[in-house]
Amino acid sequence: xxxxxxxxxxxxxxxxxxxxxxxxxxxxxxxxxxxxxxxxxxxxxxxxxxxxxxxxxxxxxxxxxxxxxxxxxxxxxxxxxxxxxxxxxxxxxxxxxxxxxxxxxxxxxxxxxxxxxxxxxxxxxxxxxxxxxxxxxxxxxxxxxxxxxxxxxxxxxxxxxxxxxxxxxxxxxxxxxxxxxxxxxxxxxxxxxxxxxxxxxxxxxxxxxxxxxxxxxxxxxxxxxxxxxxxxxxxxxxxxxxxxxxxxxxxxxxxxxxxxxxxxxxxxxxxxxxxxxxxxxxxxxxxxxxxxxxxxxxxxxxxxxxxxxxxxxxxxxxxxxxxxxxxxxxxxxxxxxxxxxxxxxxxxxxxxxxxxxxxxxxxxxxxxxxxxxxxxxxxxxxxxxxxxxxxxxxxxxxxxxxxxxxxxxxxxxxxxxxxxxxxxxxxxxxxxxxxxxxxxxxxxxxx
Numbered sequence: 001x002x003x004x005x006x007x008x009x010x011x012x013x014x015x016x017x018x019x020x021x022x023x024x025x026x027x028x029x030x031x032x033x034x035x036x037x038x039x040x041x042x043x044x045x046x047x048x049x050x051x052x053x054x055x056x057x058x059x060x061x062x063x064x065x066x067x068x069x070x071x072x073x074x075x076x077x078x079x080x081x082x083x084x085x086x087x088x089x090x091x092x093x094x095x096x097x098x099x100x101x102x103x104x105x106x107x108x109x110x111x112x113x114x115x116x117x118x119x120x121x122x123x124x125x126x127x128x129x130x131x132x133x134x135x136x137x138x139x140x141x142x143x144x145x146x147x148x149x150x151x152x153x154x155x156x157x158x159x160x161x162x163x164x165x166x167x168x169x170x171x172x173x174x175x176x177x178x179x180x181x182x183x184x185x186x187x188x189x190x191x192x193x194x195x196x197x198x199x200x201x202x203x204x205x206x207x208x209x210x211x212x213x214x215x216x217x218x219x220x221x222x223x224x225x226x227x228x229x230x231x232x233x234x235x236x237x238x239x240x241x242x243x244x245x246x247x248x249x250x251x252x253x254x255x256x257x258x259x260x261x262x263x264x265x266x267x268x269x270x271x272x273x274x275x276x277x278x279x280x281x282x283x284x285x286x287x288x289x290x291x292x293x294x295x296x297x298x299x300x301x302x303x304x305x306x307x308x309x310x311x312x313x314x315x316x317x318x319x320x321x322x323x324x325x326x327x328x329x330x331x332x333x334x335x336x337x338x339x340x341x342x343x344x345x346x347x348x349x350x351x352x353x354x355x356x357x358x359x360x361x362x363x364x365x366x367x368x369x370x371x372x373x374x375x376x377x378x379x380x381x382x383x384x385x386x387x388x389x390x391x392x393x394x395x396x397x398x399x400x401x402x403x404x405x406x407x408x409x410x411x412x413x414x415x416x417x418x419x420x421x422x423x424x425x426x427x428x429x430x431x432x433x434x435x436x437x438x439x440x441x442x443x444x445x446x447x
Contacts, residue, residue: 029068185221
């Protein structure tokens with residue numbers, strides 16, 4: 001059964017346009033509350049933790065969700081601006097029924113979204129999301145006054161999460177002698193990430209830590225790393241750490257200003273585990289993970305599995321395989337032995353641990369990986385075009401793959417939100433990649 005509202009990462013859209021409107025969000029809280037209430041044990045009411053990033057619309061949506069949960073007889077804990085992975089951790093640590101994050105991650109401030117975590121700190125199963133959607137189709141009601149949900153604030157959420165992040169860094173190591181620039185994207189980690197690295201001993205220069213409700217991800221953070229690159233050079237820092245608006249993504253910059261993406265960092269973390277004597281059976285990436293990373297892992301005897309794009313699908317593959325490491329080039333990095341979900345701060349600490357244990361720079365740790373050029377051509381296609389059955393397209397792909405002769409790959413995937421076909425060719429020679437991608441893209445009937 002197809003989900004009507006839930007996408008790969010919750011429900012997301014522009015504030016003021018359906019479904020990100022107060023009425024729907026209140027009904028969403030009520031529907032989710034009903035589903036939770038049915039599965040509640042005998043120990044009392046279910047309790048839900050609600051966190052948010054720094055968007056001005058967070059106040060509106062938080063109030064709407066709280067009203068909906070209360071009407072369903074569900075108690076609410078409010079923790080204010082908190083990273084998405086912090087909600088996953090706190091939900092599990094406090095033995096709550098579920099966690100809710102109000103955030104549109106790396107999107108601009110006028111977007112917002114709602115995503116849920118289970119009691120275990122995982123993203124909700126498809127089956128539970130379908131139950132919530134089924135409840136949404138029913139009229140909203142309200143429990144009697146004696147059974148309404150209550151709300152209270154979780155005052156020590158920030159301190160709890162800072163200590164959790166620090167606990168994922170080896171006890172025998174510290175960050176003394178390191179100068180780091182931390183870019184919090186004016187987002188949910190603005191009052192958390194700088195403290196984590198400082199308390200572990202680093203000299204911290206913080207940017208993107210002055211949210212005003214409208215500047216989240218605006219020319220700062222993991223999706224706009226230029227501000228970080230410039231600040232690292234200006235300060236003569238050893239490292240730059242860029243998070244996105246809800247702090248589940250990570251990009252790193254070395255002292256020369258070179259940017260390192262999630263693909264490279266995933267390889268680095270895997271190799272650090274292997275170097276430490278741990279068994280690293282396999283790593284999960286996505287369809288877009290750079291081929292050079294796959295080949296480098298294979299050369300080290302480490303299996304590599306590609307999932308669909310989206311950290312939700314990476315997590316599914318990890319659980320299916322029984323592996324612990326996975327991620328995306330965007331910087332969603334998952335270490336299941338440290339956390340249940342992708343966490344930018346925790347991932348950064350795994351990289352810093354590797355640097356400290358080896359006394360090597362990022363460049364030195366990644367000397368065996370030279371990313372292949374990836375050429376991506378987006379084509380807006382005519383309505384009704386079925387590219388999977390286009391024989392000319394199939395033949396063009398076969399010809400391109402023959403020319404690459406095993407030293408590259410071709411990937412074609414349709415956008416999930418608009419009529420766009422994405423043609424990606426990856427090989428060591430950028431000119432060859434561009435020529436092959438264009439030859440395939442030119443066959444698409446354009447709108």
